[in-house]
Every structure is written in structure tokens, then in C-alpha cells.
Amino acid sequence: MPNPSYFFQQSLNALQLGSIYALIALGYTLVYGVLRMINFAHGDLFMVGGFFCFAAATYLGLSFVPTLLLVMALAALLGVLLERVAYRPLRNAPRVSAVITALGCGIFLEHLVLARYPYPQSVPELVHNVTWHVAGLSFSSLQLLIVGLSVGLMLLLDFVVRRTMVGLAMRAISWDMRVVPLLGVPVDRIITFTFALGGALGGAAGVMYSLAYPVVDPFMGVLVGWKAFIAAVLGGIGNIRGAMLGGFLLGGVEIFVAAYYPSTYRDFVAFALLLGLLILRPYGLLGRPPTQKV
Amino acid sequence: MIFRLLSVFSISFILLLGGCGKGGDSSSIRVGLIAELSGELPAVGASSKNAALMAVEDVNKDGGVEMSGKRIPIKLIIEDNASKADQSAAAAQKLITQEDVVAFVGPNASLGAIPASEIAEGAHVLMITPWSTNPKTSLDARSGQAKKYVFRACFTDPFEGRVLARFALEHLKVKTAAALYDVSSEAPKSQSELFKKIFEEQGGKIVSFETYTTGDKDFSAQLTKILAQKPDLIFLPAYYNDVPLVVQQAQRLGLKVPFLGSDAWSSPDLIKLSGGAVEGNYFCNHYAVDDASPKAVKFIEAYKAKYGKAPDDVAALTYDAFGLLFQALKDSGKIERQSVRDAMARITGYDGVTGSMRFENGSGDPVKSAVILQIKDGRFVWVMNAKP
Numbered sequence: 001m002p003n004p005s006y007f008f009q010q011s012l013n014a015l016q017l018g019s020i021y022a023l024i025a026l027g028y029t030l031v032y033g034v035l036r037m038i039n040f041a042h043g044d045l046f047m048v049g050g051f052f053c054f055a056a057a058t059y060l061g062l063s064f065v066p067t068l069l070l071v072m073a074l075a076a077l078l079g080v081l082l083e084r085v086a087y088r089p090l091r092n093a094p095r096v097s098a099v100i101t102a103l104g105c106g107i108f109l110e111h112l113v114l115a116r117y118p119y120p121q122s123v124p125e126l127v128h129n130v131t132w133h134v135a136g137l138s139f140s141s142l143q144l145l146i147v148g149l150s151v152g153l154m155l156l157l158d159f160v161v162r163r164t165m166v167g168l169a170m171r172a173i174s175w176d177m178r179v180v181p182l183l184g185v186p187v188d189r190i191i192t193f194t195f196a197l198g199g200a201l202g203g204a205a206g207v208m209y210s211l212a213y214p215v216v217d218p219f220m221g222v223l224v225g226w227k228a229f230i231a232a233v234l235g236g237i238g239n240i241r242g243a244m245l246g247g248f249l250l251g252g253v254e255i256f257v258a259a260y261y262p263s264t265y266r267d268f269v270a271f272a273l274l275l276g277l278l279i280l281r282p283y284g285l286l287g288r289p290p291t292q293k294v
Numbered sequence: 295m296i297f298r299l300l301s302v303f304s305i306s307f308i309l310l311l312g313g314c315g316k317g318g319d320s321s322s323i324r325v326g327l328i329a330e331l332s333g334e335l336p337a338v339g340a341s342s343k344n345a346a347l348m349a350v351e352d353v354n355k356d357g358g359v360e361m362s363g364k365r366i367p368i369k370l371i372i373e374d375n376a377s378k379a380d381q382s383a384a385a386a387q388k389l390i391t392q393e394d395v396v397a398f399v400g401p402n403a404s405l406g407a408i409p410a411s412e413i414a415e416g417a418h419v420l421m422i423t424p425w426s427t428n429p430k431t432s433l434d435a436r437s438g439q440a441k442k443y444v445f446r447a448c449f450t451d452p453f454e455g456r457v458l459a460r461f462a463l464e465h466l467k468v469k470t471a472a473a474l475y476d477v478s479s480e481a482p483k484s485q486s487e488l489f490k491k492i493f494e495e496q497g498g499k500i501v502s503f504e505t506y507t508t509g510d511k512d513f514s515a516q517l518t519k520i521l522a523q524k525p526d527l528i529f530l531p532a533y534y535n536d537v538p539l540v541v542q543q544a545q546r547l548g549l550k551v552p553f554l555g556s557d558a559w560s561s562p563d564l565i566k567l568s569g570g571a572v573e574g575n576y577f578c579n580h581y582a583v584d585d586a587s588p589k590a591v592k593f594i595e596a597y598k599a600k601y602g603k604a605p606d607d608v609a610a611l612t613y614d615a616f617g618l619l620f621q622a623l624k625d626s627g628k629i630e631r632q633s634v635r636d637a638m639a640r641i642t643g644y645d646g647v648t649g650s651m652r653f654e655n656g657s658g659d660p661v662k663s664a665v666i667l668q669i670k671d672g673r674f675v676w677v678m679n680a681k682p
Contacts, residue, residue, distance in 0.1 A: 006522050122566060125569070213512065214538075214539075214569075220509075223509040258504075258515035258516055262505075263504045263505045266507075
């Protein structure tokens with residue numbers, strides 16, 4: 001079995017899965033980076049993104065680009081709404097309260113969608129898919145689109161956070177939320193922007209996911225959300241490049257364990273490896289231990 | 295403080311009494327249904343509920359079940375098990391202790407039917423599962439004996455595995471096969487193991503035996519692995535919501551061999567969700583709409599008129615499960631749990647909408663035929679019958 005084309009085919013599979021994990025992991029890491037809060041509703045935001053995509057394609061008959069933009073806008077709005085309604089009133093409450101609220105918001109979203117769509121729904125084909133077979137490898141236009149778009153969005157986000165004024169403000173809030181307002185940074189607006197950004201990424205991930213796996217159901221965000229969260233922690237939560245690395249690493253480990261071991265061992269071996277990695281690097285691959293602030 | 299405690303106690307006591315006061319009268323026969331209304335398999339639960347309501351309506355139209363000369367109407371109590379094992383046991387417990395049912399139908403999926411059967415057996419209440427094909431549902435794992443209070447309206451996994459393995463070898467003339475199944479789900483797991491055993495006993499070769507877990511949507515690693523082994527056929531005993539994803543991903547990877555599925559495929563949603571990708575594949579089912587007896591035709595027409603779609607196999611089997619239960623109630627002549635179970639055990643043959651069944655040697659598993667269907671032009675088309 002170990003011939004080169006098999007290995008490359010599995011690498012392509014890993015790249016596709018990894019880019020979706022990475023895109024969702026970014027949403028967790030972004031909010032954590034700014035607010036030190038784990039937004040457990042993010043996986044469900046991603047699910048709602050999938051359903052927005054289904055609705056835009058089915059009822060409005062939109063093509064791919066308008067669907068993607070509309071879903072990202074709606075998901076951004078939902079992210080902002082969640083922050084405004086559920087998290088902002090708790091910003092100074094114990095951190096556990098915020099985490100529990102996020103979990104509650106996630107369950108709320110699941111059941112809101114469940115009430116309207118109790119059955120799994122099929123997402124229409126938004127992009128005409130062409131499969132090429134070259135030298136024993138199969139790859140599809142869909143795969144290229146998913147990987148390309150995810151990487152593009154990640155680079156854009158990295159640019160926003162590192163090179164723009166808003167990004168500077170985000171990093172400043174992450175450094176010290178109490179001092180930053182004194183320097184004239186509009187904290188509320190920046191936090192709103194962070195959630196909009198996280199929501200838009202979740203929405204984009206929802207669209208990609210529904211292209212790759214075109215059956216959406218209200219609970220699809222749970223397992224994927226957990227895995228993406230693990231990817232974010234693995235890369236060093238709060239660190240954007242870490243989240244990308246973690247996403248691709250998790251996708252790769254899952255695919256390659258199944259590729260070279262009995263697939264029944266996949267989750268067991270994959271997560272044992274990841275645990276081992278965390279023992280060696282407790283703050284994740286690119287994470288740094290928090291410095292004591294005096 | 296004492297007063298407040300007292301009032302809390304007395305209120306809960308009154309509520310408890312209110313909860314208990316439902317049973318006991320003989321103006322109606324209380325029977326239960328446990329269905330997968332929410333959770334992973336909502337289409338299964340909805341079909342089961344539809345058919346149950348229809349079965350009860352049909353018998354109540356004539357005044358109910360005839361018992362020692364007079365007709366008593368059926369009162370149906372429906373419980374949701376959310377497609378979960380623990381909630382199935384809780385639902386069975388609730389039907390037995392709080393709702394005071396004389397017997398119950400369901401759950402449909404083996405994952406829930408097995409824990410519910412333990413409760414039914416322990417409480418000495420008759421349970422008839424419409425759709426659970428796992429041997430463990432009606433077999434006591436500890437003693438190896440058949441459970442006394444558990445019956446079913448469908449055939450079992452070993453039978454289905456044999457039918458599918460024989461069909462693959464004799465009819466599709468394949469020599470090698472791969473299997474891909476959900477390792478965390480009871481029925482697909484046991485069906486795959488049985489398919490493998492029988493396929494290899496009959497001279498075939500299983501070249502790849504791959505698994506995934508419930509909730510997975512990416513099967514590319516497993517399918518790439520299967521592709522490398524070049525099987526003639528892929529056995530895929532997956533539920534209707536996983537099948538479209540597997541089949542579509544296989545096509546993208548360039549896999550061109552047919553898939554062979556189990557009875558878990560048989561929801562009209564399968565075709566709706568897969569957008570043509572399942573076309574041409576085969577699966578085993580409990581009955582075929584286009585090869586139906588007069589009794590089945592009558593049921594299919596009535597169901598279509600009432601719900602606007604053709605009944606799937608869960609609906610047909612639920613209808614038969616209630617048919618069996620009403621027969622047992624009538625034979626028993628009294629609303630008493632033990633007597634209804636004994637009457638059920640005395641039934642040796644029953645002509646249902648899913649064909650004729652025979653119950654032999656005190657077993658709760660009927661002997662009945664299976665059908666093989668093919669998906670053609672977006673419909674399930676009858677291919678052949680497989681006799682026991």
C-alpha cells in the first residue's frame with residue numbers, strides 16, 4: 001500500500017479537512033485572544049452559517065460568491081448580536097459565567113434551528129465540481145476552492161490583526177483591558193468588531209463545509225466545533241498562526257492515522273498524539289506562558 | 295421554615311398523585327410508542343409515529359379492540375427517546391410505571407431498542423420493536439436465552455447479512471468487497487461483521503474493512519484506502535443521512551464500484567439528500583412498495599392520502615407491530631400485562647403489510663422474507679425477494 005500516490009492523495013484529503021478545522025479554530029482563538037473567553041457557541045455559529053448557506057442557495061437561488069458574502073455578513077451580525085445580548089452584560093462577571101452562557105447560547109442556536117429544520121437538509125451544488133485524475137491522484141475544483149479560500153481568509157485575518165489600527169487595538173485590549181480605554185481606544189467597538197470578524201469566519205467555514213459535505217443538520221457544529229477548539233488549543237489558543245497550524249495538524253493526524261492504521265483506531269491514536277504534544281508544550285505549539293503583570 | 299418544607303412536600307405529593315391517577319380504568323386500553331422523534335434519526339421517528347397514529351385510528355374507527363364481546367378503544371401514549379440509549383430506557387420506564395401501559399411498541403433503532411428491551415423484560419411488560427434487527431434486542435446476553443417479553447416485526451441482522459452476502463456473490467457476481475461502517479452504532483457494526491463472515495464463508499474476499507464514528511462527515515481517508523485495494527463492491531450499512539456524503543466523496547475520489555446497503559438506507563430522504571449520487575446502488579429492505587400484497591396496497595394508499603408520501607419500511611413495520619399487538623390484545627381478552635404477553639407468544643403466524651411472518655419455537659423473532667431494492671431514476675425499484 002505505501003506508494004507515493006497514495007500518500008499524496010491522503011495529503012490532499014488532509015489539506016481539505018485541515019483547512020476547515022483551521023478556519024473554525026480561528027474563531028475560537030480570535031475571541032479568546034481579545035477577551036480571554038472561550039466562545040463555546042462558535043461551533044454552533046458555524047452550523048448556523050451552514051444553514052444560512054443552505055437557505056441562500058435553496059430559497060434565494062444565489063450563486064457561490066453572493067452566497068458566501070451574504071452568509072458571512074449574516075453570521076457576523078449573529079456574532080455581534082450574541083456578544084451584545086449574552087456576553088457584554090457578563091464581561092466583568094466571573095469567567096465561568098461567560099463560558100456557561102456561551103454553552104447555553106450554543107444549545108439555544110441548535111434547538112432554534114432544530115425547531116425549523118428537524119431533518120437533515122441537502123445543500124444544492126453551488127460550484128460546478130470538476131474532478132481531475134492526474135498520475136493516480138484525484139483532486140477536484142471544490143477541494144482547490146476550499147483550501148484556497150481558507151488560506152486566503154487566514155492570511156487576510158493575519159494581516160488585519162498584525163498590520164492595521166483595528167488589529168493594533170485588538171492586541172492592546174488583549175494586553176490590558178483596563179488601561180487601554182484610558183489611551184482613547186473604543187473598547188466596546190473593538191470587541192464588537194472582533195465578534196463580527198469571528199462570526200464572519202464561522203459563516204465562511206459553514207459555507208465551505210456545506211460545499212464539501214452537502215448535508216447540514218442542527219448538531220453538525222458540536223463535534224466539528226470541539227475538534228476545532230482542540231486545534232486552537234493545540235496551536236496555542238489566542239495565537240492566530242497557532243490556530244491555523246493546529247487546524248492543519250489535527251486534520252493531518254486524523255487522516256493519516258486512518259490511512260496507515262485500522263480506521264477504528266483513528267480518534268484514539270489521533271487524540272493520544274495530541275495529548276502527548278500538549279504534555280510537551282502545555283501552552284500549545286505557538287503559545288507562550290502568560291507573563292505576570294505587575 | 296417547617297411550614298414551607300411541608301408545603302413543598304405536599305405539593306410534590308399532589309403532583310405525584312396526579313401523575314399516577316391516569317391508569318387503572320378499563321374505558322380504554324393504554325399502549326405506548328417509543329420513537330426517535332428528535333436526535334439523529336428524526337425521519338425514522340416521524341414515520342413510526344405517523345404509522346402508529348394511523349394504526350390506532352384504524353382500530354378505533356370500529357370502536358377499538360374487541361375484548362370478550364365488547365370493543366374498547368386504544369389510547370396511545372407517545373414518548374421520544376431522542377435516538378439515545380439512556381433516554382430509551384427512561385422512556386420505557388416512564389411508560390411502564392407512570393403511564394401504566396399494558397404493552398408498548400418501539401424503539402426502532404437497535405441502539406435504543408436494546409436498553410428498552412432490558413427494562414421491558416425486567417418489568418414483565420410486552421415490547422414489540424418494529425425495526426430493530428440486532429439479535430441482542432430479543433436475546434438475553436447473560437443467559438443466552440430468548441427474552442420472554444420482547445418481540446419484533448422485522449427480520450434480524452444475521453438473516454440480512456446472509457441475504458446481502460448471497461446477493462453480492464450470486465447476483466452481482468462480485469469476488470471482492472470492502473466494508474465501511476459506523477463503529478459506534480450497534481446495527482451497522484453487527485451487520486458488517488456478519489456480512490464479512492458470511493461473504494468469506496461463501497468464497498468471497500473482504501479486502502478492506504474500514505470504520506468511522508457517528509457525526510463524521512469526512513470519509514476521504516477511508517475511501518482512499520478502499521480505492522487502493524480495488525474491491526468489486528463496497529458494503530455500506532449506514533443510515534440514510536451518512537450515505538449521501540459517502541457516495542458523493544467516493545465519486546470525487548474516482549471510485550466507480552457499486553455500493554450495497556442495509557435496511558437503514560430505506561428512507562425517501564436518502565434520495566432527496568444525495569441528489570442523484572446514490573443512483574444504481576442496491577440495498578436490502580423489509581418490503582417493496584411496487585411488489586405489495588392487496589393488504590399492503592390498501593395501507594400504502596391510505597398512508598399516502600393521509601401524509602402525502604409513500605410509507606417507508608419503518609412506517610410499514612410499525613403498522614405491523616401494532617397489528618400484532620391488537621391481535622394479542624384481542625386473543626388475551628383482558629387488559630392485563632402477563633395475559634397480553636402470553637397471547638402474543640401464542641401467535642404463530644400473521645399476515646402484515648410487510649408480508650407474512652411466522653413465529654417458531656417460542657422465539658420473538660419472526661421468520662419472513664427480505665427484498666432487494668435498487669435506486670433507479672430517483673425511486674426504489676424492486677429487484678428480488680429473498681426467502682428465509
